[in-house]
Amino acid sequence: MCGAPVQGQNLPAGVDAEKETVITGKVVGEAGDPIGGAFVRLLDSTGEFTAEVVASGSGDFRFFAAPGTWTVRALSASGNGEASVSPESAGVHEVSITVSK
Template identity: 75%
Template sequence: MCGAPKQGQTLPSNIDAEKETVLTGQVVDAEGTAVPGAFVRLLDSTGEFTAEVVASGSGDFRFFAAPGTWTLRALSRSGNGETTVEPTGPGIHTYEITVK
């Protein structure tokens, strides 16, 4: 069984978004439709694998990370996509990954 937290846009009540850097968002296809079950990977600034979660039924994903430069990569049956993000500090940072 996967040890990753349940994915979704709503944070658990025990998470303080003023202290945590949260990377969250949704995987979508070219038409903007949610892509459930995509594997979403978090890569550091050198491209090294850091973590992976499976997107929820509505395509949502979430990671807790440090401020800095990260790549969010989605792999799915609908295609693959990625985006580079640079959260500068604590808070909820929301991104969309389009797969093609």
């Protein structure tokens, strides 16, 4: 069992989205159905592992990062997938990851 906090689209109280760079999104299957329990990894621009969370039951995940180029990779029993996101400044930056076998 992973000790990661519950993920979701709503930011925790006290988080200032004008000062924080937040990467948030959803893991979905090929049919668009949410994939809960997927391991979602954040990789930097060189492909180095930075962080990992477990997607919520509705497939939601969230990372606090710095501006730059990131790869977000999902690993699940339903398959794997990845997406890129390049936030240039603070704010909430959304990305969807579609997994397939």
